[in-house]
Amino acid sequence: MNPILLAVLLLGGLGLIAGLILAIASILMAVPKDEKAEALCELLPGVNCGACGYSGCAGYADAMANHGAKVGLCSPGGEAVAKATGELLGVSGDVERLTALVRCGGCEEFTARKLEYHGLESCRAATQFYGGNWLCNYGCLGYGDCVSACEYGAITVENGLARVDASLCRGCTKCVSACPKKLIVMAGSATRGVVRCSNHDKGPKTHAACKVGCIGCGKCVKVCEHDAVQVVNCLANIDPEKCIGCGKCAEACPKHCITMFGSAT
Amino acid sequence: MSNTSFFAILIGGLLVNNFVLSQFLGICPFLGVSKKLNSAVGMSVAVIFVMLMATAATHPIYTYLLVPNDLAYLQTIVFILIIAALVQLVEIVLRRFIPPLYNALGIYLPLITTNCAVLGVTILNIDSGYNFVQSLVNALGAGLGFLLAMVMFAGVRERLESAEIPESLKGLPITLVAASVVSVSFLGFQGLFGL
Known part of the structure; x- marks a missing residue:
């Protein structure tokens, strides 16, 4: 037989047989669908x-x-x-709406520059250059990587600090991964108290870098009656599950870096 | 070569001619799926399974269908066809009869269709002139070698996660450097059993 024809037939035949076996198998062994x-x-x-x-x-x-x-x-x-x-x-469809939250309050008037950055207008680029231009190495750089990541126009940069408009935020979490400083977290609508700082440096260093940075003094921990605040690595953190939004920690905070949303109900 | 003992073939596939680290086959899953020990083991078990099945299917087809008809040059394309169909069939069967294993192997099973280590082992069996049983032993050795390489490298990578790596080397670059170091260490097995 013509070798070319034979090759075509053999390969075609094998393919056909394999296809048939697969077809039959998929019918015979179909998994009952849920x-x-x-x-x-x-x-x-x-x-x-x-x-x-x-x-x-x-x-x-x-x-x-x-x-x-x-x-x-x-x-x-x-x-x-x-x-x-x-x-x-058959369950309740009411769910907590998650919105983005920037854990930094250090806009231009509160922190100072350690260098003049004249590079690519991008947080990711700036952070690779000695951690950005602010004295605080943890804070918002304000070049708006999150702004360009947001498809809903919910984030704006004012005074070098990203701010989220919660009414526009759809909770897609794209800004969370866009921020090179990992400042953005998703917070539920039940969130009351929020520490607007991500600085893990020791108190004096934070104090020198930013006027509204958490120095880890622990005053908030002492005044909290619900055991919701903890200071880990020189940074206060509020547990949204325990916080009732009484606002005592915000009053006690000497650096005014705790913000309250809504009120206790 | 056809008289090589089973033990030598097994060790040959496992260590001396380790598919990933000496012959550089199947590098894609080696780099892609070695981030966690669990998934590395899952992938390797699936590869061992498919290698054995593929060898059992392709060896008779080559010997009794291709060679008598003078069509040995079609081996690569025929083997690819067989392996692809086989993996699909295995997937269907597993899904029906052993759902836990199907869920455990997950995405790795279809991925193996395009794993060159599987095609490599079937073709190398033919090239080395192994008979049917020797081919199966070689496939088992190659699969175990893949498992060994994956598990070792998953361990290395889990250590790399916590290591302090210069910014420019983070991620894939350091992974490739580590892979080459592991590969160099396998050079030590060259010449064992005269393989």
């Missing part, structure tokens, strides 16, 4: 962004249906999807 997960998957936006922490929309739907994952982890879908999935699962 209807609940399928229905949930329909409700999800289907962008497979992974913000929920699962491998994709299908993975999240499966986790909700079979492994008791919480509803409302889907940030692109937001409240509408949380409600719809909650209805289907």
